[in-house]
Amino acid sequence: NAGVMQNPRHLVRRRGQEARLRCSPMKGHSHVYWYRQLPEEGLKFMVYLQKENIIDESGMPKERFSAEFPKEGPSILRIQQVVRGDSAAYFCASSPRAGNEKLFFGSGTQLSVL
Amino acid sequence: EDKVVQSPLSLVVHEGDTVTLNCSYEVTNFRSLLWYKQEKKAPTFLFMLTSSGIEKKSGRLSSILDKKELFSILNITATQTGDSAIYLCAVVAGGSQGNLIFGKGTKLSVKP
Numbered sequence: 001n002a003g004v005m006q007n008p009r010h011l012v013r014r015r016g017q018e019a020r021l022r023c024s025p026m027k028g029h030s031h032v033y034w035y036r037q038l039p040e041e042g043l044k045f046m047v048y049l050q051k052e053n054i055i056d057e058s059g060m061p062k063e064r065f066s067a068e069f070p071k072e073g074p075s076i077l078r079i080q081q082v083v084r085g086d087s088a089a090y091f092c093a094s095s096p097r098a099g100n101e102k103l104f105f106g107s108g109t110q111l112s113v114l
Numbered sequence: 115e116d117k118v119v120q121s122p123l124s125l126v127v128h129e130g131d132t133v134t135l136n137c138s139y140e141v142t143n144f145r146s147l148l149w150y151k152q153e154k155k156a157p158t159f160l161f162m163l164t165s166s167g168i169e170k171k172s173g174r175l176s177s178i179l180d181k182k183e184l185f186s187i188l189n190i191t192a193t194q195t196g197d198s199a200i201y202l203c204a205v206v207a208g209g210s211q212g213n214l215i216f217g218k219g220t221k222l223s224v225k226p
Contacts, residue, residue: 033213035216040218041218042216042217042218042219043202043204044216045214045215056213059213091157101145101146101206102148102162103159103214104159105156106156107155108155108156
């Protein structure tokens with residue numbers, strides 16, 4: 001009965017490289033949320049996806065960030081040309097249906113940009 | 115702008131003490147308030163509150179919501195070192211597609 005699985009747990013990138021973060025939701029869940037947590041800050045909403053659809057990307061930076069949740073496979077959060085300010089913990093959460101407010105979180109990916 | 119404010123930001127107590135964590139909010143069309151516990155990894159769900167005045171309880175933890183005064187408290191009685199964590203409060207606002215607005219959290223440290 002696996003929970004939300006994120007990988008990698010830790011990711012180190014140099015400035016200008018690309019970062020790809022993966023999230024597999026809980027079994028039976030088709031709704032995925034991405035959050036970013038900066039040091040000493042709360043989790044900030046980035047994007048909400050269902051299978052093959054972006055529902056709400058109001059929290060995504062306008063440039064360099066993109067997300068997808070294909071029909072098959074995990075959800076991917078992609079950050080192009082990373083900068084030091086992208087260093088943060090990125091959490092994925094899932095729920096079984098729209099409007100279900102109780103989210104189940106993964107263990108996060110800690111991104112460090114050198 | 116919707117916001118959630120938690121207090122205190124950090125708290126140090128000794129085993130056996132009782133603690134009260136606070137969460138106030140200002141959101142448009144409030145739907146629900148949730149508490150999570152975050153240790154070194156995934157935030158884990160504690161409570162979801164939607165109605166005023168009804169206490170939710172789980173073992174030594176309990177929580178209550180006041181929709182008139184726009185706040186919630188999380189109580190932990192007879193604290194243990196395993197309660198040391200960051201406690202996160204989050205609110206769901208109407209029309210938000212279910213995404214959570216989080217406070218910065220309260221870091222609780224329980225000393226033996």
